[in-house]
Amino acid sequence: GPTAALVLEECLKLLYHAGYTPEEIKGKPVGVYIGGRSQHKPDEDSLDHAKNPIVTVGQNYLAANLSQFFDVRGPSVVVDTACSSALVGMNMAIQALRGGDIQSAIVGGVSLLSSDASHRLFDRRGILSKHSSFHVFDERADGVVLGEGVGMVMLKTVKQALEDGDIIYAVVKxxxxxxxxxxxxxxxxxxxxxxxxxxxxxxxxxxxxxxxxxxxxxxxxx
Incomplete structure (x- = not known):
């Protein structure tokens, strides 16, 4: 589905931005932790023509598809804790890194609105902003505005990142x-x-x- 495709594309961007090729992580103990869900609901025709329809539907394959594509051998986990999904996934990755279970981690979050279902549901419950604008922590706030996006980071221990000569953008204390x-x-x-x-x-x-x-x-x- 489109969510899985976007996650794969962003992961490739992440690797190249970090100075790695897919071949360099192949077979390595790299963990994959993706926060989000796949909202893609294919019709019967697309299911009939899919190579393997079972693995093209459902959020549980968002991470597994990456592990399969890049042939990485660490844990492959999808986290769905609503708004905190990607951060909870990051915490899991940190624990695995500190425990020595993995060498590095690919951590990301994705949210796509593939239909108007979410908008209709949120609107019925009075969650959406009536003016289609948001004023965070402000007395003018009257609701939320739904958005879409995908983002990924690579995590390592500081020691490993220094040994590998990586560019370190931030340290999670x-x-x-x-x-x-x-x-x-x-x-x-x-x-x-x-x-x-x-x-x-x-x-x-x-x-x-x-x-x-x-x-x-x-x-x-x-």
Whole structure:
């Protein structure tokens, strides 16, 4: 489907941007962690003509297709935790790297709107912005605007990246994942739980709140 094709294309871009060819990672313990889901629902005609229709449908093959194409031998995992999918996948990759299970990791996230189903569902629930614009953390905010995109990064331990002569764009000092537990609903935020996960990440990093100069955040509560 189009989601799987876009993920493959972006992965190739990632490798070349990092200075690698597909041949250089072939057979290596490279983990693949993709956050997202495949929303492509092929019709009967496309299924009839597909080489293997079973593996062209369903989100579970978004990562497996990459592992198959590049012949990499690490874990191949699709993560679907809604808005946090790619970051949860990154946390899994970090744990595998620190545990010595993999040599490097390909981590990505993808979200495509292949039909108007999501828009109609969100609109019925009053989630979409009435003015088709967003004002994050602002009193003018009246809803969300759905978007599409795909992005990928390559992760290694700092030691491995230095040995390989890689360009290091950023270092992940710490990561933490938790869950809101019981709330008014499965998508309802838990302020205390969100405080806890941020405090845990900060503690693991060895940093203090005053050391933080820039934040990227997702506004929950949609």
């Amino acid at each position: 710490a990561a933490s994942v938790n869950n809101d537990g019981r709330t008014a609903g499965p998508a309802t935020p838990n302020l205390e739980a969100q405080k806890e996960v941020m405090k845990d990440a900060l503690f693991k990093s060895g940093k203090k709140p005053e050391d933080i100069s820039y934040l990227e955040a997702h506004g929950t509560g949609t």
